[in-house]
């Protein structure tokens with residue numbers, strides 16, 4: 422049993438969708454719950470840390486943070502990708518803090534030098550000590566790629582991500598995000614609990630509220646439906662469109678989509694935090710970086726097909742796509758902030774879920790399983 426949730430709360434979360442409840446307020450507002458999530462989820466599960474095109478050449482690297490663990494994701498000389506701790510094994514200084522290109526990594530404190538694979542190359546003025554142990558290096562973590570996205574997992578015993586995703590490939594593979602590149606990105610500070618954003622992201626029920634003008638007419642709430650696998654930790658929200666995205670559309674659908682696929686948009690999550698949207702033509706990656714129960718950074722990346730970006734040397738397509746997603750996200754901000762305040766009110770309790778919120782139910786099953794793993 423989780424030390425942070427009562428038996429009644431857990432039973433409600435685990436009830437079938439028809440009798441299903443949301444998480445209790447403490448799941449969002451408690452720093453202790455976030456500590457437990459960090460231990461049981463963020464440090465054990467697959468976290469998306471970059472797109473392959475962000476580190477195209479050997480030596481290109483990106484510094485990312487998985488809660489309190491800084492990582493370097495770096496392209497090796499043989500073209501493979503490695504992720505490793507950015508913390509110097511000498512006295513704990515972070516070796517890099519941003520992104521760039523390197524032949525070696527130098528710790529800025531006492532100038533220990535590391536190869537791109539994390540091996541210690543040299544340590545100045547250490548000749549007075551015995552030989553350093555072989556594991557004195559930047560420790561590597563597991564890495565896998567899927568559709569151009571790079572995932573890392575701090576748990577060396579974690580099962581492969583790929584095994585979890587075969588059913589998901591059937592749903593989203595044809596949208597071919599591997600054949601897309603980042604066309605533009607926009608950053609947001611989100612001073613609220615990370616799960617509120619994902620819950621908002623994964624249901625179209627609220628199209629009748631904040632998106633009544635922007636989305637409800639195109640993707641009506643009541644047409645939405647969900648596929649997903651709690652066991653495999655992913656969920657897909659299907660949003661059938663009422664207008665054709667056929668040949669007369671501004672952006673042609675990806676070749677190879679079925680008629681159904683070419684007339685819907687999807688919002689998907691690989692739990693815990695990898696969220697993205699597919700339209701028939703393009704995609705948006707929501708890069709969530711939770712750092713506390715009450716704070717998160719969000720970067721929304723617009724992804725467009727390579728062939729579209731080749732003809733767009735001045736970046737206009739990326740700017741246009743970002744304008745669209747900014748408009749939608751800014752309609753969503755108040756309905757993230759509102760529940761964040763609401764969760765702190767003493768009279769707030771668990772709420773009942775709609776059948777249109779099945780993704781939230783699936784996410785909650787997955788979450789509760791991990792948060793009660795030490796039962």
Ligand code: FES
Pocket residue numbers: 509510511512513514528529530531532533
């Ligand atoms: S802390 Fe890195 S070289 Fe000393």
Ligand SMILES: [Fe+2]
Pocket residue numbers: 621622627632749752753
């Ligand atoms: Fe929304």
